[in-house]
Amino acid sequence: MRSDIDRLMATRQLDALVIAGDHDFNPPRHYLTDGAHVTGGLVVKKRDEAPFMVVNAMEVEEAAKSGLHVYTYQDLGWVELMQKFEGDRYRAAVGLWANALARAGVESGRVGIYGSGDLSTILAVTHQLAADYPQYEFVGEQGLTLFDEAAITKDAAEIDRIRHVARRTSDVVRATWDYISSHKQADNGHVVDANGQPLTIGAVKRFIRLALIERELEDTGMIFAQGRDGGFPHSRGEDDDILMVGQAIVFDLFPRELGGGYHHDMTRTWCIGHAPAAVQQAYDHVIEAFNRAVAVFGVEKPTRLMDEAVNDVFEAYGHPTLRQNPATTTGYMHSLGHGVGLKIHEMPRISFMAQEDHFQIGNVFTIEPGLYYPEQGFGIRIEDTVYVAENGELVTLTDVPKDLVLPLKT
Amino acid sequence: MRSDIDRLMATRQLDALVIAGDHDFNPPRHYLTDGAHVTGGLVVKKRDEAPFMVVNAMEVEEAAKSGLHVYTYQDLGWVELMQKFEGDRYRAAVGLWANALARAGVESGRVGIYGSGDLSTILAVTHQLAADYPQYEFVGEQGLTLFDEAAITKDAAEIDRIRHVARRTSDVVRATWDYISSHKQADNGHVVDANGQPLTIGAVKRFIRLALIERELEDTGMIFAQGRDGGFPHSRGEDDDILMVGQAIVFDLFPRELGGGYHHDMTRTWCIGHAPAAVQQAYDHVIEAFNRAVAVFGVEKPTRLMDEAVNDVFEAYGHPTLRQNPATTTGYMHSLGHGVGLKIHEMPRISFMAQEDHFQIGNVFTIEPGLYYPEQGFGIRIEDTVYVAENGELVTLTDVPKDLVLPLKT
Numbered sequence A, B: 001m002r003s004d005i006d007r008l009m010a011t012r013q014l015d016a017l018v019i020a021g022d023h024d025f026n027p028p029r030h031y032l033t034d035g036a037h038v039t040g041g042l043v044v045k046k047r048d049e050a051p052f053m054v055v056n057a058m059e060v061e062e063a064a065k066s067g068l069h070v071y072t073y074q075d076l077g078w079v080e081l082m083q084k085f086e087g088d089r090y091r092a093a094v095g096l097w098a099n100a101l102a103r104a105g106v107e108s109g110r111v112g113i114y115g116s117g118d119l120s121t122i123l124a125v126t127h128q129l130a131a132d133y134p135q136y137e138f139v140g141e142q143g144l145t146l147f148d149e150a151a152i153t154k155d156a157a158e159i160d161r162i163r164h165v166a167r168r169t170s171d172v173v174r175a176t177w178d179y180i181s182s183h184k185q186a187d188n189g190h191v192v193d194a195n196g197q198p199l200t201i202g203a204v205k206r207f208i209r210l211a212l213i214e215r216e217l218e219d220t221g222m223i224f225a226q227g228r229d230g231g232f233p234h235s236r237g238e239d240d241d242i243l244m245v246g247q248a249i250v251f252d253l254f255p256r257e258l259g260g261g262y263h264h265d266m267t268r269t270w271c272i273g274h275a276p277a278a279v280q281q282a283y284d285h286v287i288e289a290f291n292r293a294v295a296v297f298g299v300e301k302p303t304r305l306m307d308e309a310v311n312d313v314f315e316a317y318g319h320p321t322l323r324q325n326p327a328t329t330t331g332y333m334h335s336l337g338h339g340v341g342l343k344i345h346e347m348p349r350i351s352f353m354a355q356e357d358h359f360q361i362g363n364v365f366t367i368e369p370g371l372y373y374p375e376q377g378f379g380i381r382i383e384d385t386v387y388v389a390e391n392g393e394l395v396t397l398t399d400v401p402k403d404l405v406l407p408l409k410t
Helices: A002-011 A027-033 A057-064 A076-086 A089-103 A117-131 A146-150 A158-180 A201-214 A228-230 A277-296 A304-316 B003-012 B027-033 B058-065 B078-084 B090-105 B117-134 B146-150 B155-182 B201-214 B226-229 B277-296 B304-316
Strands: A016-020 A042-046 A052-055 A069-070 A109-118 A136-139 A224-225 A249-255 A268-273 A336-341 A347-348 A364-367 A372-373 A378-381 A385-386 A392-396 B014-019 B042-046 B052-055 B069-072 B108-116 B134-138 B223-226 B248-253 B266-272 B336-339 B344-349 B362-368 B370-375 B380-381 B384-388 B395-398
Touching: A002 A146, A016 A089, A027 A042, A027 A109, A027 A146, A027 B090, A042 A089, A052 A057, A057 A069, A057 B344, A057 B362, A069 A201, A076 A089, A076 A385, A089 A117, A089 B248, A117 A136, A117 B108, A117 B117, A117 B134, A146 A268, A146 A347, A146 B146, A158 A201, A158 A249, A158 A268, A158 A385, A201 A224, A201 B201, A224 B344, A228 B014, A249 A378, A249 B042, A249 B304, A277 A364, A277 A378, A304 A347, A304 B146, A347 A364, A347 B003, A347 B266, A347 B304, A364 B370, B003 B014, B003 B146, B014 B027, B027 B042, B027 B108, B027 B146, B042 B090, B052 B058, B052 B090, B052 B380, B058 B069, B108 B117, B108 B146, B117 B336, B146 B344, B155 B226, B155 B248, B155 B266, B155 B362, B201 B223, B201 B226, B201 B304, B223 B336, B226 B370, B226 B380, B248 B380, B266 B277, B266 B380, B277 B304, B277 B370, B277 B380, B304 B344, B344 B362
Parallel strands: A016 A109, A052 A069, A109 A136, B014 B108, B052 B069, B108 B134
Antiparallel strands: A016 A042, A042 A052, A109 B108, A224 A249, A249 A268, A336 A347, A336 A364, A364 A385, A372 A378, A385 A392, B014 B042, B042 B052, B223 B248, B248 B266, B336 B344, B336 B362, B362 B384, B370 B380, B384 B395
């Protein structure tokens, strides 16, 4: 959590860190600035000292909402740098990094670079920094970065925010069930409204997006995939497709706070009207796997045990698994879950392949077993977001029934 | 435009380019893949050859929508790389870059790196690439990158998409005017609904977001800033503030296609009920500046002439300008405009400081003069998005009247 950052800087031998990036939503910046919405600029932090922001003069009022000290480019010598570099604003921008580090009291040493933005720019900037300011070593991290590691556990304020997102997301999913349920079945198996107009996936997605926005949430690319499409875990579904009775629909919703912020991630699989026997059977296996996963949980246990248990269930029923065949494209072909926070995919990983992850108090993660049979025309996934409470109990944040068959009005 | 990419690679002496980045919306990837929505993966292009995608097996169906050839990680030797690097997925991921370049027929040379995503990761990946595969030089660009340069001019298909965004955005702004106008004035100057309930900025923003979503657009951080807040160009406005008659409201809306895509950018300034004399006078100056800017336009002309003309107008009326005082925080304190496309801020720059930008056929850009007097409790900005047509004419894409006073129902 946030209080770990100085310790995590020490283990990485970082004297300072700089958060760069041009994105409006920049998770590391959001993390250190309490979600201030600025364009461009830097966040600079010397180890064991408070971070500060460096922003364009136009961003001062927004930056001040961070509660951090805010310097403008001018405060840090922008005009002088532009003179020094004869109007070359790119060299001047690089000079601003050095001035900001000096202002932080860091005259040399290792500087970790973080943030979200343009990849080409950061490569050029760090190349120039290395040339102009050899007293610093600018370093990145592949894999588990400092901010990824900090985010493995959430503090109480973060869990409250995720809980609030979870409640609103659950409301939206239940409202979507009711919306579809208010329709009826046409003779050709189409789901239609009172006037006989077919209900499309595009219309359902629009309903969902509006319901999210009404609750100050934003969609980040939901999946609403019917039949064969649902057999490909990341197929988002086709807007023009008409909802049909007896087809499994994988509905994966993972919105976040409006303008960027914390996520909640959940999936339900629905069959409108009735479920074919093959779908019902696979669904029962997924539910059994889900319940087995929850039963296996324990603080300090390796997370892989949870995915091993799910693989055991599926393999006992003869489903292909990634554990048995790393190249499988059917059956259970992804890992069981992942952490959820400012990014939709965080640590811990819940996978039989994750050798080092253990459950800890403050983890917020998904449990999402699934089975995929595109050739048979269906996929199934059930997903809740859960967290590990102070008392070591696993608490679900997702408040939506796990029913497969969604009945129509008539 | 897109057809310039091979030429732009040649001028940069790039043998290949790689688009990386974990973002769902990644402008360079969107540009080359026709907006395919994949998570992670790479786009690889050898100069003078078609690009291809490299994605996780789960992303194959979405990636195929790009029309490009798609390889999975497995196709490019993921399993073998994991064996070679003894299960170190980060080293294996770096190896995948080299395998992808080899598959593209690029055995050595200069490789430009582009895309949008995690900055720390790309620094670590390129560091490892340089160590493991010294036959390649991996390079970034600061300032005008290859994709920025390509985007200076838009082709007909892009302008059609932006026009479509502009029409829908304009509809939303007119609907917002009508929505506010349907309210009435309370004795204390508050804007209230039929039941006497005050209308807040938060409620107006919610109305706007819903109106955008209904039209398959997404807000990217609109400004709706009243009174003194409007005097800070990038203040977004306070949700809890109640709309008041006689206060200038700066309403800057710059949404994009849902899920990431092309933008349209526009601003109107409204005074509900009536406008104070000082606001009306400044508003008239802004409109005069806007019209002067349009009159100055000509293909091949330096873009700075347009901003010079605006500075001339404002300085003639005694307003502080950035041209006269680079540190001013009142008056006209930003540049006149910027290109608009997949990114909200693109080239050309329309600024007296931009020495090298010229107007070209296919430019899509904003014209947005403004005046800011927070101490006097107001700011004003008027902004249209325009493009340069094949016949060299300047055509506005924004279809909203430029009225200052927004009358209430009663």
